Amino acid sequence: MGFRNIILTLYQRNYPDFVLIYFGNKVHPFAITMPLKYALTRLPKKLSNAGIHTYVHTVNDQAEARELLQKGVFGIYTESLHEI
Numbered sequence: 001m002g003f004r005n006i007i008l009t010l011y012q013r014n015y016p017d018f019v020l021i022y023f024g025n026k027v028h029p030f031a032i033t034m035p036l037k038y039a040l041t042r043l044p045k046k047l048s049n050a051g052i053h054t055y056v057h058t059v060n061d062q063a064e065a066r067e068l069l070q071k072g073v074f075g076i077y078t079e080s081l082h083e084i
Contacts (some may be wrong), residue, residue, distance in 0.1 A: 005030040017043050024052035031055050047074035
C-alpha cells in the first residue's frame with residue numbers, strides 16, 4: 001500500500017521469536033509494539049540486537065518502565081507516567 005513506517009503490533013497472535021526477527025530483517029519495520037507480557041521475555045533484547053525497535057504497552061509504573069528500557073525496549077506507551 002506504499003506505507004514507509006510500518007509498525008507491527010502484537011495483540012492476538014503469538015509468533016515465535018525467530019519469525020518476528022525474520023519479519024524485521026525482511027520488511028524493516030519502523031518498530032514492533034507488544035503487550036507487557038512479551039516485553040518481560042527476552043524478545044525485546046533479541047529484536048534490539050537485530051536492529052529492530054520495540055515499543056511496549058501499557059506501562060504506568062516508573063520502575064517497570066526503567067527496567068524495560070534497560071532490557072532493550074526502545075519506548076513505551078503509557079496512560080500516566082511522569083519522569084523516568
